[in-house]
Amino acid sequence: MRLFKTKSVDPKSLESFPEHSSTSPLSVHAMTIAYHQKPVLWDVDYDAPESALVAIVGPNGAGKTTFIKGCLNLIPRATGTVEFWGSSYQSQRTRVGYVPQRESVDWDFPVSVLDVVLMGRYGKIGWFRPITSAHKRAAMQCLEDVGLADFAKRQINQLSGGQQQRVFLARALAQESELYFMDEPFAGVDAATSQTIIDVLRRLKQQGKTVLCVHHDLVSVPEYFDHVLMLNTRVIAAGPTAETFTQEHLKKTYGARLTLLEEVSQAIAQASRGGV
Amino acid sequence: MAKASSLVDVSVQFPQADEIIKVLLLQSGHNTASVMLGAGFLGVAAGVVGTFALLRKRALMGDAIAHASLPGICTAFLLLTSLGFAGRNLFALLLGATFSGLLCIACVHLLARHTRLSEDAAIGAVLSVFFGAGVVLLSIIQTLGTGNEGGLHDFIYGQTAAMRRVDALVLAYAAGLTLLSSLLMLKEFRIVCFDSAFAEVQGWPSNLIDAAMMGLVIGVTVIGLQSVGIILIVALLIVPAAAARFWTENLNIMTLTAGLIGGISGYFGAAASALFPRLPAGAVIVSVCGVLFALSMFFAPRRGVLATTxxxxxxxxxxxxxxxxxxxxxxxxxxxxxxxxxxxxxxxxxxxxxxxxxxxxxxxxxxxxxxxxxxxxxxxxxxxxxxxxxxxxxxxxxxxxxxxxxxxxxxxxxxxxxxxxxxxxxxxxxxxxxxxxxxxAGRLPQHASPAESLHPLTGGAA
Incomplete structure (x- = not known):
């Protein structure tokens, strides 16, 4: 049940915004989202680049998760339009993948790891149809990609936090999408899992896909991501990491509270010396 | 409930062994057999549907729907009587129950969505207000003195004695239909129960799937009203599913186990109430269910209390x-x-x-x-x-x-x-x-057996 129905977009209205290209995997225009009349995201305009790893950064309550949910129609938008490759979300659904926050589900649910990954295939399977062995093979391949092939039969309540995160990633891979939204895939995971995740993300990028990741560890942003979207209720800055992820923009995004600033600027300096 | 005239009257007649066997083998007359089969089918349906309701954390919705059915039943009765028909028409009464059950779900939804009340508060408020209104209507019906209202009270605690062969048949069909729809929608229910946002992103209309699930809950509740009663029907939805969870980590097996536990409870509960005519069937059915739950909780191999301890x-x-x-x-x-x-x-x-x-x-x-x-x-x-x-x-x-x-x-x-x-x-x-x-890494402790300790030994002279 939606409070607001988003109006289907008039193609002409897009033409008047030349900055919105129809080839961009994601174009957000004038998106405002409010909870109980208080705006959480204000007039967001954003075009995601093709074949890129984009970090969505910003302080707590900046609207990062809200941005993702607003794009995916999971929460109602007060105003604004979201286009995927120049068309509506409904028509492009199969090309969009999603990794929600790990805490958003009950990990004591009675299913196995493979069952969860298979959920990524349900969209391809369709109503009432049974799950075929071809889908099981595809899901197993995704588990292998995240290094959890041996865990297929394991109950999900026996997984560590890092393994849970990898299961969610495998489920998104099973969607075989071209644009991924990931909500804090690196949160609370061990070093080995971080490495696996970043390897998978880089492989997706090589395949020409775009991944938008809510990311908290500012230090690793220049190392992991080639683009950033800096949010604090509104868009502070967006673009290639090298030009956009600057001290000035970080100050604007995080305000005076940023204690990590020094550390991050060092990391940036290091990264630019390393030629990233 | 009907025949238990007094709580102090404890003269329980214990049946003979051959009578017990006769009842359990459905040889004790058509009526008893219909009641037992009907209750068994109801238990299976409730167990299966309850599994999904429990996992979707909507189990209390069943309780709200059941309580909310009373004003519907009473209104249907009043309408029929005022139109000059016989008030006690089961089909019409259950239609009324369904209608007010739907109204109750709508109210809970609206409250939870448009106010800052949490869902459990909304369920509690709607449940008690609907039930209260039902009790008021019931008293009004009694003061009208149409002489026809005798059976209405039975809906509160359930009454199987009046169940006929055709009622058992209806329950069997309903249970079959429930099983079939659950089987058909297993995949859809699984994804919405586990992660509805992810389901939405893939294009599954989670509201529609939730509605289908709630439809099954309403169905089971309404057909169970007559035999188990408004107050206890929720137990048949929740308890078999909760018991089944102790035995398995697999959703399909859990669904089947819950159906089995519900079926056994219905069958044997109805048998027990046939053997001890003073005991109300609904309460006995739920008690059998409770015993099975306790056994599961203690003795289940992995999640049971005994195994864990x-x-x-x-x-x-x-x-x-x-x-x-x-x-x-x-x-x-x-x-x-x-x-x-x-x-x-x-x-x-x-x-x-x-x-x-x-x-x-x-x-x-x-x-x-x-x-x-x-x-x-x-x-x-x-x-x-x-x-x-x-x-x-x-x-x-x-x-x-x-x-x-x-x-x-x-x-x-x-x-x-x-x-x-x-x-x-x-x-x-x-x-x-x-x-x-x-x-x-070159860090293998040198001494072949116990390596030299890294830190001073606790209590020992280092």
């Missing part, structure tokens, strides 16, 4: 055993010439190193295993095999310590705690792997 105590026993062995070894180690089997330690000495008197059960266990020997003066000594075992335990402990210093970036002073916990669950293959990792 056994697992915990066997682990703590193992920890205590290995801790004692290691303490003895480390105490002997402080003077290298004594580092061999045979040297006895007094209880007082052990207490000093262990921080507590050694657990007498653990000592007993080690003695029966032939690892420990008690001297004439009461002091304890390792036997030959006990010494080997103590050496192995100590080695594992130190290997693990070394490993987490190498890979966990832990301060040395924090090592002992986690090593103490983990070493007890190290398998041989993990130990071999540890040795390999440490050897490659």
């Amino acid at each position: 056994l697992r915990h105590s066997s682990l703590s026993l193992r920890v205590a055993r290995e801790h004692l062995l290691r303490t003895i070894y480390e105490t002997l180690e402080t003077s290298p010439q004594e580092l061999k089997a045979g040297k006895a330690l007094s209880i007082a000495e052990l207490k000093n190193h262990l921080g507590a008197v050694p657990n007498s059960f653990v000592v007993f266990m080690l003695r029966t295993q032939g690892l420990l020997r008690r001297q004439a003066d009461g002091s304890l000594a390792l036997t030959e095999s006990g010494f080997a075992e103590a050496a192995r335990v100590t080695r594992n402990h130190r290997l693990w310590e070394e490993y987490i210093v190498l890979h966990g970036q832990l301060a040395v002073s924090h090592v002992d705690y986690s090593a103490d916990l983990v070493e007890h669950v190290l398998s041989q293959s993990i130990v071999a792997e540890l040795v390999e990792v440490l050897r490659r």
Whole structure:
């Protein structure tokens, strides 16, 4: 049940915004989202680049998760339009993948790891149809990609936090999408899992896909991501990491509270010396 | 409920064995057989639907729907009577129940969505207000004195005695239909129950699937009203599913188990109420269900209370055993010439190193295993095999310590705690792997058996 129905977009209205290209995997225009009349995201305009790893950064309550949910129609938008490759979300659904926050589900649910990954295939399977062995093979391949092939039969309540995160990633891979939204895939995971995740993300990028990741560890942003979207209720800055992820923009995004600033600027300096 | 005239009247007639068998084998007349089969089918349907409602955390919705059905039943009765029909038309009454059940869901939804009330508060408010209105309507009907309202009270606690063959047939069809739809929508229910946002992103209309699920809940509730009653029908939705969860980690098996538990409860509960005509069927059915739940909770192999307790105590026993062995070894180690089997330690000495008197059960266990020997003066000594075992335990402990210093970036002073916990669950293959990792890193403790300890031994002279 939606409070607001988003109006289907008039193609002409897009033409008047030349900055919105129809080839961009994601174009957000004038998106405002409010909870109980208080705006959480204000007039967001954003075009995601093709074949890129984009970090969505910003302080707590900046609207990062809200941005993702607003794009995916999971929460109602007060105003604004979201286009995927120049068309509506409904028509492009199969090309969009999603990794929600790990805490958003009950990990004591009675299913196995493979069952969860298979959920990524349900969209391809369709109503009432049974799950075929071809889908099981595809899901197993995704588990292998995240290094959890041996865990297929394991109950999900026996997984560590890092393994849970990898299961969610495998489920998104099973969607075989071209644009991924990931909500804090690196949160609370061990070093080995971080490495696996970043390897998978880089492989997706090589395949020409775009991944938008809510990311908290500012230090690793220049190392992991080639683009950033800096949010604090509104868009502070967006673009290639090298030009956009600057001290000035970080100050604007995080305000005076940023204690990590020094550390991050060092990391940036290091990264630019390393030629990233 | 109907015939139990007084609670003090306890003259229960126990049936003969052959009568019990006759009832259980459905040989005790058409009516009893219909009631038992009908209740059994109802139990199966409720168990299956309840599984999804429970996992979707909507189980209390069933309770709200059941309570909300009373004003619907009463309104239908009043309407029929005022139009000049006989008020007690089961089909019309259940239609009324369905209608007010739907109204109740709508109210809960609206409250939870448009106010800041949480869903449980909304359910509580709607449930009690609807039921209260129903009770008021019921009293009004009684004061009207149409002489036809006799059966309405039966909906509150349930009444199977009046169930006819055709009612049992309806329940059987309904149960079959429920099973079929659940089977058909298994995949859809699974994804919405586990992660509805992810389902939405893939294009599954989670609201529609939720609505289908709630439709099944309403269906089961309404057809169960007559036999189990408004107050207890929710038990048949929740309890079999909750009991089934103890037995399995697989959703399909859980669904079937819940159906089985519900079916058994319905069948045997109805049989018991046929054998003891004073007992109300609904309450007996739910009681049987409760017994099955208690059995599941205690005796289920992995998640049951008994299994969990056994697992915990066997682990703590193992920890205590290995801790004692290691303490003895480390105490002997402080003077290298004594580092061999045979040297006895007094209880007082052990207490000093262990921080507590050694657990007498653990000592007993080690003695029966032939690892420990008690001297004439009461002091304890390792036997030959006990010494080997103590050496192995100590080695594992130190290997693990070394490993987490190498890979966990832990301060040395924090090592002992986690090593103490983990070493007890190290398998041989993990130990071999540890040795390999440490050897490659050049950190393999030099002394072949127990490596030199990283930190001063607790209580011992370092």
